[in-house]
Amino acid sequence: MAADRKDIHNSDVPVLCRSCEARHRGMCGVLEPEQLVALAKATHKARHEPGTELIGESTKIQSYANVMRGVVKLTKVLEDGRQQVVGLQFAPDFLGRLFGYENAVAAEAASTVELCVVPKRALEGLIAENPALEHRLMQQTLRELDEARDWMVTLGRKSAQEKLASFLYLLATHSDPVADLKAGARFELPLTRADIGDFLGLTLETVSRQISKLRQLGVIEVTHNRQVEVPDLKRLQALCG
Known part of the structure; x- marks a missing residue:
């Protein structure tokens, strides 16, 4: 009924x-x-x-x-x-x-x-x-x-890596508001790397360098330059400072 x-x-x-x-x-x-x-x-x-x-x-x-x-x-x-x-x-x-x-x-x-x-x-x-x-x-x-x-606080106090991690975490959790932190997330970067730098107060070179570091750590995977996959959201969250 x-x-x-x-x-x-x-x-x-x-x-x-x-x-x-x-x-x-x-x-x-x-x-x-x-x-x-x-x-x-x-x-x-x-x-x-x-x-x-x-x-x-x-x-x-x-x-x-x-x-x-x-x-x-x-x-x-x-x-x-x-x-x-x-x-x-x-x-x-x-x-x-x-x-x-x-x-x-x-x-x-x-x-x-x-x-x-x-x-x-x-x-x-x-x-x-x-x-x-x-x-x-x-x-x-x-x-x-x-x-x-x-x-x-992110812009004023966090390191370059923490800023980028916070930005990616923002995108991951807003793309899927009910995402499981232990599970992964996949999303497309809506901003160019230059715009990301503008948003975070970083140079284009610093943004590219920090993306490379997160890839090397296995925190993120990037395909086709804009598609981002986060295997474990908790690992990314831990880097947000």
Whole structure:
């Protein structure tokens, strides 16, 4: 009987939402089927290839998005044109500055990315009617703040090897949030080695040297230059400092 009720409940959920792997872990996890239906009427899926600009820095906010699949690179550009990678987003992260007027950072598809895009007015209207949704988005924002503070420690205090290990561990665990630490992980590097160096405050040569060291230690295996396999996540975690 319980299974039947669950099937009936799921039948009320929009097809777009049923196919979303990030729904239950993301902002939509707190919405009832009728609320998902209302939201789905205003949303659309968008697929972007690597290198596509998703958000321009200092542009007016007109929509938000939920990351359904892939990796998004957040950047800021200095006046002289130099670019700094300031963060990465994964499913089911929320993309956009909630209740803001202007985007504070630029966003680019670091890999093939799928987004669920919702107009600013539609989402903010739903938030006004649903305290649970506002609470969920606040939780996600605070989690990102905690991760940003942890990353400040990585950049300020860790060695080059610890920085790279922390970066790879971040990718491994976000690519598969329920990964078993004793088991392995496989993922594709969403950034070039130059971008990794930019993100970690390391030179391109140092990044390449540290990747080679981790390969020699048997902590990682790299194929086709971008495909990374971690045989034992606990070994990688131990090198994160």
